[in-house]
Amino acid sequence: MTLSSLPGFRDFYPEDFALRDHIVSGWREVARRYGFVEYDGPPLEPLELYTDKSGPEIVDQLYTFVDKGNRAVALRPEMTPTLARMVGARAQALPKPIKWFSIPQLFRYERPQRGRLREHLQLNMDIVGETDVMSDAELVAAAIDAVRHFGLNSEDFTARVSDRRLIGIVLQEVGVPEGRIVEAILALDRAERQGDEWLAARLTELGVDEAGVRSVLDVRGHDLDGLTAHFAGSRDVAEAADRLRAFFALMSDHGLSAYVTFDSRLVRGLAYYTGLVFELWEREGRLRAICGGGRYDDLLAALGGPDLPALGFGMGDVVLGELLKEKGLAPERQASVDDFVVYVTLAQRSAAIRVARRLRERGRGVAMDYRGRSVGRQFRAADQLGASRTIVIGPDEERDRTASVRDMATGEEKVVPLVELIEGV
């Protein structure tokens, strides 16, 4: 048996599953606290759901095949098209804002690397049907809490925030033609990796004159005030900046100011964002973004869904999991057993099983030895399982209807009547 899992796919051994479950239940808890409700869709979707509206690079990375009914199908690479369809079907009936979350397993055929596999779990939280800046702030707050929940704080990670509309207006101010704003925005995104020279050349290509290019390079990295000061003459810039200021004021109300910073260099690669964009990053490490999202007011309609404003984010379990392991915040193992019931001789086995049953009925996690090994070995097994108590049933205990209960942490042991043992749980 030499079969291994496919590249980029994971086997979850119990200790791995412990981390996965820790993350997933933490996310659920945070989503619940923000008033989001959970939904899910099929992992397998019609291929057209993605080919029609998604970019070619996404289509290249799709897991696709033709099923036995001769349908072209794909494993879902993202959740938004499914969300658009589901919300679309009931758009009229659902009270707004619609606050839904999901933790789908998503698939993408690409080169696996640290923090990026071909499959991952991703928390998706979306708000549909609301444009107020308060929804922007609450969504980012939820994203931050979805990381803070695991014990990370503002020394560990930070949220970079920007606004596509503001950046678009700035680009318009410096002379990018109306129809090429999106291209210029994507160029800004690539410039993070390609450098200023590349950006200058690209902007020139897009029709920006020398002064405009200099202007863009100047304001890259400026804070919000610096940016508005630079374009002091523009009412549009001032207005767009005001929304961001309101956003930061709200983040302060959420008590999360320490986490958020405006970053004019952040634009995110996806073409469909129309306003707020944000990413969560580990402060020091070389890991990828923990999370990314933003406002996409036109996307649902573009996907054939309802014409409703929306915003959302995706947060993968892979990068977050790496980070938790790095910081020593990952659980070592799944919850251990509560009680280990020892039978001293085979004659007490039945009595011991009955005790175990009563304890289980009370909700205790109980384990026993199967082979009647020596008491010493049974204790060792109890220790290995991390039992908090070991309950010994021997001839004396059986006769007296008692049990010897040993606290495994302190080593303290006492004889307790069975009734008390069971009722005391």
Add this chain to the structure above:
RNA sequence: GUGGGCGUAGCUCAGUAGGUUAGAGCGCCAGGUUGUGGCCCUGGAGGUCGCGGGUUCGAAUCCCGUCGCUCACCCCA
């Protein structure tokens, strides 16, 4: 898709001027005489040295290919 590094037991790693049955620690299993764990002692299981081919009398050690992991690109949920 492109380039670099790596690939020996479940884990962390030794082991090259190529030479008889490939090692250690941890972990696992069984004992240490049948009523008590964490320590200790003894024994054991477990490896086609990633896989395939080549060079050689002989390869874990050299060469080629391939797969996987990883890092940097590319791209990004």
